[in-house]
Amino acid sequence: MSSHNHPYGKSENVLGFGEDSKVFIKEEPLKDMFLHPDVKHRKIVAFSIIGAYRKGKSFFLDYCLRYLYAHYPSINYPNNPVSNPTNWMGEEDEPLKGFSWRSGSDRDTTGIVMWNDIFLHTVERTGEKIALVVMDTQGLFDNQSSPMDNSKIFALGTLISSIQVLNLSGVIQEDQLQYLQFATEFAKFAASSSQGSNGKCFQNLMFLIRDWENPDDFACGIDGGKNYLENFLEVRSEQKPELKSVREFIHNSFDELSCSLLPHPGKIVTGVKKYKNLMYDGSHSGMDEDFKDELIILIDHLLNPERLVFKKYNGCNVKGFEYHEYVEHYFKLFQSDELPQAQTIFDATVEKQMTILVNLCFNNYKETVYKNRDALNNQSNIVILHDGCKNKALLMFNEAKKMGNNSHEVKFKKILETEIDKLYEEWGNQTIESINKIADEVEKTRVAIEEK
Numbered sequence: 001m002s003s004h005n006h007p008y009g010k011s012e013n014v015l016g017f018g019e020d021s022k023v024f025i026k027e028e029p030l031k032d033m034f035l036h037p038d039v040k041h042r043k044i045v046a047f048s049i050i051g052a053y054r055k056g057k058s059f060f061l062d063y064c065l066r067y068l069y070a071h072y073p074s075i076n077y078p079n080n081p082v083s084n085p086t087n088w089m090g091e092e093d094e095p096l097k098g099f100s101w102r103s104g105s106d107r108d109t110t111g112i113v114m115w116n117d118i119f120l121h122t123v124e125r126t127g128e129k130i131a132l133v134v135m136d137t138q139g140l141f142d143n144q145s146s147p148m149d150n151s152k153i154f155a156l157g158t159l160i161s162s163i164q165v166l167n168l169s170g171v172i173q174e175d176q177l178q179y180l181q182f183a184t185e186f187a188k189f190a191a192s193s194s195q196g197s198n199g200k201c202f203q204n205l206m207f208l209i210r211d212w213e214n215p216d217d218f219a220c221g222i223d224g225g226k227n228y229l230e231n232f233l234e235v236r237s238e239q240k241p242e243l244k245s246v247r248e249f250i251h252n253s254f255d256e257l258s259c260s261l262l263p264h265p266g267k268i269v270t271g272v273k274k275y276k277n278l279m280y281d282g283s284h285s286g287m288d289e290d291f292k293d294e295l296i297i298l299i300d301h302l303l304n305p306e307r308l309v310f311k312k313y314n315g316c317n318v319k320g321f322e323y324h325e326y327v328e329h330y331f332k333l334f335q336s337d338e339l340p341q342a343q344t345i346f347d348a349t350v351e352k353q354m355t356i357l358v359n360l361c362f363n364n365y366k367e368t369v370y371k372n373r374d375a376l377n378n379q380s381n382i383v384i385l386h387d388g389c390k391n392k393a394l395l396m397f398n399e400a401k402k403m404g405n406n407s408h409e410v411k412f413k414k415i416l417e418t419e420i421d422k423l424y425e426e427w428g429n430q431t432i433e434s435i436n437k438i439a440d441e442v443e444k445t446r447v448a449i450e451e452k
């Protein structure tokens with residue numbers, strides 16, 4: 001019931017709405033998580049759940065945490081033996097810990113809450129190193145949040161997750177589709193200004209329907225959900241134009257759309273029936289069997305090591321330190337009173353991606369200068385070295401996958417060239433000593449170019 005007593009992690013309210021709906025951001029925990037030495041160079045998988053208040057999101061996530069701790073080591077538990085992953089649900093009577101659930105009728109936090117422990121995994125087949133982050137959204141779509149706050153939080157959740165679970169109760173309601181409008185708008189901009197086919201903008205979206213009451217029409221689970229979702233997303237003449245458009249474009253916005261139908265968890269879980277004459281503590285002995293069976297299948301489907309989905313911007317995986325830059329950047333964009341337009345956010349994403357790329361290429365220049373400095377013994381060698389390294393950096397820029405249009409590319413290539421030329425001038429009289437000065441700088445910025 002409380003998040004304080006979990007042995008390995010706690011929840012951090014990294015973004016929230018304060019007085020007058022002003023967005024606040026907590027920068028320190030974000031740095032601690034994504035710039036952690038074990039995380040900053042790993043590819044990010046970002047798992048998030050979003051939806052209305054008091055619909056079992058945190059309860060569900062706490063079982064996800066159980067699964068994760070039974071399958072993966074983490075930054076706070078690096079030597080986790082994960083000896084018995086098949087029994088990940090744990091003991092029958094184990095009270096549920098993690099994200100705070102059933103917090104009473106008051107909302108304690110709103111916004112985005114991240115689990116501050118990050119899970120680590122290496123893909124056997126490819127050797128890729130992964131860092132998996134889990135996030136929850138609190139107290140949304142209720143009568144206390146404005147539609148603006150809801151739209152903001154939903155857009156943010158979509159931008160920063162690679163597996164997003166949209167938690168809904170009973171059925172999908174027509175007006176809930178409006179929260180996907182941002183994603184489809186954003187994807188349209190990306191498609192119209194993209195230079196090549198870089199895949200879809202967002203990764204996986206799962207509609208998770210709780211308390212499913214129509215198993216005769218569509219069976220519980222993922223297959224029944226697939227049929228239900230296909231039926232719901234069919235375009236019909238009587239639908240509102242903007243929601244018709246969401247239906248038409250949603251397939252172009254996400255790599256994978258899915259749906260899962262979960263049965264009602266039973267009267268103990270919902271608090272109608274007493275649990276051993278005590279307050280229900282979340283343990284799985286209190287769940288109805290059919291709910292428990294479906295929950296086990298669903299969580300394994302979402303978080304199985306074989307199925308993890310990387311977070312991508314413009315078709316490129318992002319590492320911890322890059323993800324940190326995107327998250328901070330997006331959070332700040334959403335601090336304005338207005339809801340930023342999809343176009344504005346798209347432009348900001350292009351700029352961010354280009355800036356990260358320019359930094360990588362600039363560091364590549366410094367690195368090659370540094371590596372080749374021993375061969376220097378006269379002035380003309382220095383010029384040749386500079387030209388060679390500069391061309392290599394520009395080639396790296398040209399060959400990278402990029403978002404945006406040609407004018408973005410021209411602008412940022414110019415920035416890269418200017419940076420390089422400026423540094424070259426700073427070598428002063430271009431002596432071998434000044435090259436050594438660059439060598440010092442390379443050491444300082446090595447972080448960004450490691451593990452390329």
Ligand code: GDP
Binds near residue numbers: 055057102269
């Ligand atoms: P959140 O606000 O969406 O994070 O909801 P919580 O996880 O805090 O859960 C709110 C209440 O719903 C708790 O009393 C849970 O026991 C209960 N609950 C958990 N799962 C379900 C479910 O699938 N259906 C229903 N009706 N209640 C659930």
Ligand code: MG
Binds near residue numbers: 057059100136138139
């Ligand atoms: Mg919650």
